[in-house]
Amino acid sequence: xxxxxxxxxxxxxxxxxxxxxxxxxxxxxxxxxxxxxxxxxxxxxxxxxxxxxxxxxxxxxxxxxxxxxxxxxxxxxxxxxxxxxxxxxxxxxxxxxxxxxxxxxxxxxxxxxxxxxxxxxxxxxxxxxxxxxxxxxxxxxxxxxxxxxxxxxxxxxxxxxxxxxxxxxxxxxxxxxxxxxxxxxxxxxxxxxxxxxxxxxxxxxxxxxxxxxxxxxxxxxxxxxxxxxxxxxxxxxxxxxxxxxxxxxxxxxxxxxxxxxxxxxxxxxxxxxxxxxxxxxxxxxxxxxxxxxxx
Numbered sequence: 001x002x003x004x005x006x007x008x009x010x011x012x013x014x015x016x017x018x019x020x021x022x023x024x025x026x027x028x029x030x031x032x033x034x035x036x037x038x039x040x041x042x043x044x045x046x047x048x049x050x051x052x053x054x055x056x057x058x059x060x061x062x063x064x065x066x067x068x069x070x071x072x073x074x075x076x077x078x079x080x081x082x083x084x085x086x087x088x089x090x091x092x093x094x095x096x097x098x099x100x101x102x103x104x105x106x107x108x109x110x111x112x113x114x115x116x117x118x119x120x121x122x123x124x125x126x127x128x129x130x131x132x133x134x135x136x137x138x139x140x141x142x143x144x145x146x147x148x149x150x151x152x153x154x155x156x157x158x159x160x161x162x163x164x165x166x167x168x169x170x171x172x173x174x175x176x177x178x179x180x181x182x183x184x185x186x187x188x189x190x191x192x193x194x195x196x197x198x199x200x201x202x203x204x205x206x207x208x209x210x211x212x213x214x215x216x217x218x219x220x221x222x223x224x225x226x227x228x229x230x231x232x233x234x235x236x237x238x239x240x241x242x243x244x245x246x247x248x249x250x251x252x253x254x255x256x257x258x259x260x261x262x263x264x265x266x267x268x269x270x271x272x273x274x275x276x277x278x279x280x281x282x283x284x285x286x287x288x289x290x291x292x293x294x295x
Contacts (some may be wrong), residue, residue, distance in 0.1 A: 002040065004251075006007065007093045007149055008263035009133075012149055014227060017049065017083075017280050022023045024138050024268045024269040024270070025268060026110075026266040026267070026268045027267050027268060028086075028157050028265070028266050029251075029265045029267060030079070030086040030087070030088055030262070030265050031079070031086055031087060031098065031265070032079045034079060034088075034098070035078075035081075035268060036086060036100055036101055036102065037097070037098050037099060037101065038070060038099050038101060038140070039069070039070055039071075039072045039076075039096060039097070039098055039109045040066070040068065040069055040096060040097045040140040040141060040146065040183035041066060041067035041068065041071050041072055041076065041094055041095075041096040041139065041146075042060045042061060042066045042067065042094065042095035042096055042097075042098060042145050042146030043056060043057065043062070043063065043064040043065065043066050043067070043095065043145050043146075043258075044056075044057045044058070044067065044093075044094045044095075045057060045058065045059070045061050045063070045094070045120065045121045045122055045225075046058065046059055046103065046121075047120075047121045047205065048074070048093060049092060050073075050074065051074075052073055053286065055067060059262075060122055060260065061094075061095050061122055061144065061146075062144045062145070063145075064145065065145075066140075066141050066145040066146065067094070067096075067142075068141075069140060072096065073155060074091070074093055074094060075091070076090065076091045076092070076093055076094050076096050076181050076255050077089075077090055077091075077096065077098045077253075077255065078091070079140065081264055084278070085263060085264070086263070087261055087262070087263040088118075088253070088261065088263065088264065088265065090105060090130060090253065090255050090258075090259065090261070091118065091255070091259055092116075092118060092119070092120055092130075092254060092255050092256065092257050092259045092260065092261050093120050093209065093257075094257040094258055095144065095146045095171065095254075095255060095257070095269055096146060096154060096254075096255040097133070097140070097146060097147050097148070097252040097253065097254060097255070098252065098253040098255075099136065099140070099148070099250050099251070099252045099253075100250045100251045100252070100274040101104050101250075102229075102250070103249055103250050104134075104137035104218075104219065104248060104250075104251065105218075105247055105248035106220070106247075106251070106269060106270055106271065107216075107217075107218055107268065107269055107270060107271050108215065108216075108217050108218075108267065108268050108269075108274075109132075109134070109215065109217075109218070109260055110213070110214075110215045110264065110265075110266055110267075111132070111213075111214055111215075111218040111250065111253070111262055111263070111264060111266070112211045112213050112214070112262065112263050113130070113155055113171040113211070113212050113214060113260055113261065113262050113266040114169065114206075114210060114212065114261050115128050115157065115208055115209065115245075115258065115259070115260050115261075116209045116258070116259030116261060117259060118144060118212060118258070118259035119257060119258050119259070120218060120257040120258070121257070122187075123256070123257035124257075126157065126257075127156050127157040127158065127159070128157045128256060128259075128260065129155070129156045129254075129255045129256040129257065129258050130155040130156070130253070130256055130260050131153065131154050131155045131156070131164070131253075131254040131256065132152070132155060132216065132251065132252070132253055132254070133147060133148065133151065133152050133153075133221075133251065133253075133254065134150060134151055134152075134216055134223070134251050134252075135150055135151050135152065135169070135218070135238065135246050135247070135248060136137050136148040136149065136150040136223045136249045136250040136251065137149055137165075137240070137241055137246075137249045137250070137254045138152070139158065142167040142168075143166050143167040146254075147166055147167070147170060147252060147254065147279075148157050148166070148167070148168060148249075148250065148252060149167040149168045149240070149241065150166045150167070150169065150252065151163070151164075151165065151166070151169055151235065151238060151246070151250065152164040152165075152166050152172065153214065153216050153225050153233075154200070155214070155254075155260070157205070157208075158203060158205060159200065159203065160200065160203065160204075160205050160212055160225050160227045160232070161203075161214065161225040161226075161227045161232035161233050162197065162199055162200045162233070163186075163197070163198040163200070163225070163233050163235055164196075164197050164198075164200065165195065165196060165197075167215035167241075168240065168241030169238060169239060169240055169241065170195055170238070170239045170241075171195060171221075171235045171236065171237060171238040171239065171246075172193040172194070172195055172235075172236045172237045172284070173186055173193065173194055173195070173198045173233065173234065173235055173236065174186065174187055174188055174189075174191075174192065174193060174234065174236075174282070175192060175194040175198055176190045177192065178199075181200065183196075183197055184196075184199070185198070185199040185200075185201050186196055186198055186199065186201045186232065186233050186234070187201065188231075188234065188282060189282075193236075198233065199264055200225065200227065200232035200287055201232060202230060202232060203227075203232070204227055204229075204230050204232075205227070205228075205292070206228065208285045211263075212227065212228055213227075213228055213229070214226065214227050214228075215227075217270070217273055217274075217277060218247075219273050220245070220247050220252055221236070221237055221238045221239070221245045221246060221247050222234070222235060222238070222283065223235045223238065223282075224273070224277055224281075231277065231280065233283060234251075234283075236283055236284055237284065251267075276288045281286070
C-alpha cells in the first residue's frame with residue numbers, strides 16, 4: 001500500500017511523498033550516445049576559447065547568433081559513468097539545451113542532480129544554475145536564443161523546484177508573500193494565486209556535492225515538483241501563449257554557466273496522480289483533470 005506523510009510547520013505545510021510500484025515501467029533516458037536527445041547551443045560568452053572561426057560571442061549570452069542545432073563543439077553535454085551507470089556531465093561553459101527527441105504527456109519524470117565545482121561567465125558571482133524545462137514546444141532558441149517555450153522546474157543552488165514560465169506560457173500557483181523576499185512563495189494552504197517566478201517551499205537541498213533526487217509529475221495542465229521526497233510546488237492551469245492548454249511537450253536540460261551532473265534520468269507514463277500526491281492536492285475545480293475526469 002502506498003503511504004504519504006504530511007508534516008506541519010509554523011511556516012506552512014511540508015508534504016512528504018512515498019510511492020509504491022504499480023505505475024508503468026520506467027524508460028531510461030540516458031545512454032552513452034545520448035541517442036534520445038538533440039543539442040541546441042546558444043551564444044557563447046566572449047571569454048570562451050576554442051570556438052570555430054566566425055562563431056559569434058556575447059557579453060551577456062542573450063543577444064547574437066546562437067551556435068545552433070547539434071553544434072556542441074566544446075562537449076558541454078557529455079556522458080560519463082558513476083558506479084558503472086550512465087551519468088550526464090554538463091560543463092556549463094556555454095548556454096545550451098539538451099532536448100528529448102520525443103514529446104511526453106501524462107508522465108512521471110525522475111532524476112538525480114549534483115553540483116560540480118566550475119562556474120563560468122557571465123554567472124561567476126551568482127548561484128550555480130541549471131534547470132529542467134518541460135512541456136517544451138515551438139522553435140529552439142525562443143528565449144535568449146537558447147531555450148524553448150516551456151515550464152521550468154528550477155535547478156539552482158538553494159532554489160530546487162522553483163517554478164519559472166519560459167517565453168510565453170502561463171500557469172497559476174497558490175502562493176503567499178514572505179517578508180523580506182521579492183518573489184511569492186508556494187503555499188498549499190493559500191487561497192491566493194500568482195504566476196511568473198515562484199519560489200518553492202520547502203527547500204530541502206542536499207549539501208554541495210551530494211545528490212538531490214528531483215521529480216516532476218505532469219497530468220493534464222497540472223504538474224507537481226518533488227525534491228528529495230517533499231512536494232515543493234504545484235502548478236495549475238498551464239496555458240500556452242495563445243491560451244490553449246499546455247499538456248505535453250519535450251523535456252530540455254539546461255546548461256547555464258555551472259558544472260553539474262545528472263543521473264538516473266527516467267520517465268514513465270501515468271494516467272493520473274498517484275494516491276499519495278492526489279490526496280494532498282487542493283486544486284481549482286476548473287482544472288483540466290477535473291474537467292476530463294482524471295481524478
